[in-house]
Amino acid sequence: RKEVEQDPGPFNVPEGATVAFNCTYSNSASQSFFWYRQDCRKEPKLLMSVYSSGNEDGRFTAQLNRASQYISLLIRDSKLSDSATYLCAVNGWAGKSTFGDGTTLTVKP
Amino acid sequence: EAGVVQSPRYKIIEKKQPVAFWCNPISGHNTLYWYLQNLGQGPELLIRYENEEAVDDSQLPKDRFSAERLKGVDSTLKIQPAELGDSAVYLCASSFSAGELFFGEGSRLTVL
Numbered sequence: 371r372k373e374v375e376q377d378p379g380p381f382n383v384p385e386g387a388t389v390a391f392n393c394t395y396s397n398s399a400s401q402s403f404f405w406y407r408q409d410c411r412k413e414p415k416l417l418m419s420v421y422s423s424g425n426e427d428g429r430f431t432a433q434l435n436r437a438s439q440y441i442s443l444l445i446r447d448s449k450l451s452d453s454a455t456y457l458c459a460v461n462g463w464a465g466k467s468t469f470g471d472g473t474t475l476t477v478k479p
Numbered sequence: 480e481a482g483v484v485q486s487p488r489y490k491i492i493e494k495k496q497p498v499a500f501w502c503n504p505i506s507g508h509n510t511l512y513w514y515l516q517n518l519g520q521g522p523e524l525l526i527r528y529e530n531e532e533a534v535d536d537s538q539l540p541k542d543r544f545s546a547e548r549l550k551g552v553d554s555t556l557k558i559q560p561a562e563l564g565d566s567a568v569y570l571c572a573s574s575f576s577a578g579e580l581f582f583g584e585g586s587r588l589t590v591l
Contacts, residue, residue: 404579404580406580412584413583413584414522414570414580414582415582416581457521457522459580461578464534465510465527465529465534465576466524466527466535467512467524467572467574467580469514469521469523470521471519471520472519472521
């Protein structure tokens with residue numbers, strides 16, 4: 371079993387839809403959590419950090435459930451420009467960042 | 480502020496040849512990472528440096544891969560000899576105190 375697992379996808383949604391991705395992690399001692407966005411043939415870029423209390427940035431909401439060891443990303447009112455691969459990353463206490471395999475989202479007109 | 484700089488962006492070599500990748504992290508970032516990314520998969524850690532010390536190299540195939548980070552700034556990742564299965568994107572990233580990672584554009588290696 372991989373340390374970080376994501377919904378395999380792909381997700382194909384129409385513009386304006388709401389879509390949610392989940393990510394589970396196996397190490398209960400994990401310290402910090404992130405969502406990255408990766409466009410085709412580009413490097414990953416931070417989308418948002420995930421805080422214990424949950425956090426929102428415009429149309430994006432991230433949540434953490436430590437008891438169940440998963441994080442989620444909710445995208446509301448999807449735009450064509452949201453089409454990308456979304457990677458979750460989990461940092462251990464020693465600073466190691468472990469990534470999931472990503473979930474690909476395609477938003478269609 | 481300059482981001483993480485990697486070179487070369489693309490490299491095509493024949494199997495059994497050596498190859499080296501270079502990375503210059505963001506100024507002030509003490510942690511430097513080398514990741515390997517295959518198509519359709521997430522980045523997989525090869526080695527992590529805290530300043531000039533390699534603190535996690537458990538996933539680095541040491542029979543053919545080597546890395547160094549002299550003076551705790553830029554870093555080089557070398558493969559010798561390269562195998563067909565090494566074709567991938569090699570990503571360098573840096574962070575300040577193991578927070579969010581900033582990635583370079585990556586070095587895409589094709590081994591023929």
